[in-house]
Each structure stands twice: as structure tokens, then as C-alpha cells.
Amino acid sequence: DAKTTQPTSMDCAEGRAANLPCNHSTISGNEYVYWYRQIHSQGPQYIIHGLKNNETNEMASLIITEDRKSSTLILPHATLRDTAVYYCIVRSRSSNTGKLIFGQGTTLQVKP
Amino acid sequence: SAVISQKPSRDICQRGTSLTIQCQVDSQVTMMFWYRQQPGQSLTLIATANQGSEATYESGFVIDKFPISRPNLTFSTLTVSNMSPEDSSIYLCSGRAAPNEGLFFGSGTQLSVL
Numbered sequence: 001d002a003k004t005t006q007p008t009s010m011d012c013a014e015g016r017a018a019n020l021p022c023n024h025s026t027i028s029g030n031e032y033v034y035w036y037r038q039i040h041s042q043g044p045q046y047i048i049h050g051l052k053n054n055e056t057n058e059m060a061s062l063i064i065t066e067d068r069k070s071s072t073l074i075l076p077h078a079t080l081r082d083t084a085v086y087y088c089i090v091r092s093r094s095s096n097t098g099k100l101i102f103g104q105g106t107t108l109q110v111k112p
Numbered sequence: 113s114a115v116i117s118q119k120p121s122r123d124i125c126q127r128g129t130s131l132t133i134q135c136q137v138d139s140q141v142t143m144m145f146w147y148r149q150q151p152g153q154s155l156t157l158i159a160t161a162n163q164g165s166e167a168t169y170e171s172g173f174v175i176d177k178f179p180i181s182r183p184n185l186t187f188s189t190l191t192v193s194n195m196s197p198e199d200s201s202i203y204l205c206s207g208r209a210a211p212n213e214g215l216f217f218g219s220g221t222q223l224s225v226l
């Protein structure tokens with residue numbers, strides 16, 4: 001599975017959009033991009049995933065560049081409860097193991 | 113999405129003893145996984161729990177140290193054997209209902225070994 005690169009940490013003002021980047025320049029055509037987050041002292045929480053098209057759900061939007069080498073997770077109106085570590089993970093669509101390998105992620109601090 | 117109940121939520125154990133962690137899912141899942149998260153670190157995959165057969169371990173993890181059972185599609189256990197202080201960590205189980213869906217996680221077991 002392709003490796004991802006994320007900034008170690010980011011800050012965001014409460015109420016503003018949080019844009020979290022992820023680089024996956026070695027991604028192949030059959031690999032999905034998944035985003036998870038982990039709030040302190042809790043298990044990770046699935047946010048969203050996509051293959052090529054942009055995706056949106058009740059939590060966030062995922063924007064994938066046309067060449068698929070990078071993506072951005074957007075939390076449209078960040079709140080203090082969105083403070084967490086955000087993980088971007090790439091996994092093969094055809095993988096029959098289903099496993100996910102976590103990197104170090106981005107620590108997002110939402111400030112009042 | 114499905115809910116995983118994991119227990120115990122925390123335990124303090126003596127070195128040389130073993131602890132078994134249980135995960136119960138409220139619906140059938142195709143795949144279950146066990147992760148470890150050491151203090152201040154990201155998650156490390158220990159193994160894939162295969163229903164009705166031996167687990168598939170990642171590099172650096174062995175069955176004698178971390179035996180895993182998965183008797184059916186809703187339940188799995190991880191045992192941490194012959195514990196040492198280096199095993200102090202959070203252990204998390206996770207599941208996936210369908211191949212390309214997201215993983216969901218239990219709330220974790222915080223283990224401290226004295």
C-alpha cells in the first residue's frame with residue numbers, strides 16, 4: 001500500500017474551516033484514501049474515504065486532486081471537539097486482507 | 113455502523129502474568145483486527161483475527177506472545193502472555209463489515225504492567 005505524508009501538527013480557529021492535507025504521490029489506480037481521527041483517550045473514528053471523486057458526508061469533505069497524488073480533508077466549521085489526531089491512509093481496493101496501516105497523522109488543535 | 117464492546121477497559125497486571133482482552137461486536141463483521149498503541153505513538157497492527165482459523169500476524173508479533181481467537185463473526189479475544197513492562201500500552205480491536213468500508217474500533221484496553 002502507498003505511503004502517506006502529513007504535517008505533524010496544525011492549528012485552526014473555532015468556527016473556521018480546517019483543511020488537512022495529505023500527500024500520497026505513489027498511490028496506484030486501485031487504492032482508496034481513508035481518513036480517520038482519534039480524539040484523546042478514545043479509539044479511532046472513521047471519517048470518510050474516496051477513490052477518485054470528491055466525497056462529502058455529515059462529518060467532512062474529501063477533495064482528491066485529479067492526479068490522485070494528494071488529498072485534503074475539510075472540516076467546514078471546526079469546533080473544539082474536533083481537536084484530535086487525523087490519519088490519512090491509503091489502501092488497495094483489491095486487498096483481501098482489509099487491514100489498515102496507520103502513520104503518525106496530523107494533530108489538529110482547534111482554538112477558541 | 114456496528115458497535116464494538118471491549119473489555120476490560122483498563123487493568124494493572126504483574127509481570128509474568130497473562131491478560132485476555134475480549135471484543136464483542138453487535139453485528140457480524142467479515143474482518144477483525146487487533147492494534148497496539150504505545151504512549152504518544154500511532155497505532156501498530158498486531159494481527160488479523162481470522163474466523164475459524166489461526167490469526168495472521170504482522171512482522172514483530174508472534175502467536176506465542178499474542179494468541180488470538182475468533183470463534184465466530186462477532187467475537188474475538190487477544191491474550192497478552194508472560195507480560196513485561198514493555199507491554200504497557202493501549203490495545204484496540206477493530207472490525208469491518210464489508211471489504212471497502214471503514215474500520216470501526218472498540219474503546220481500547222489500557223494495560224499497565226508492573
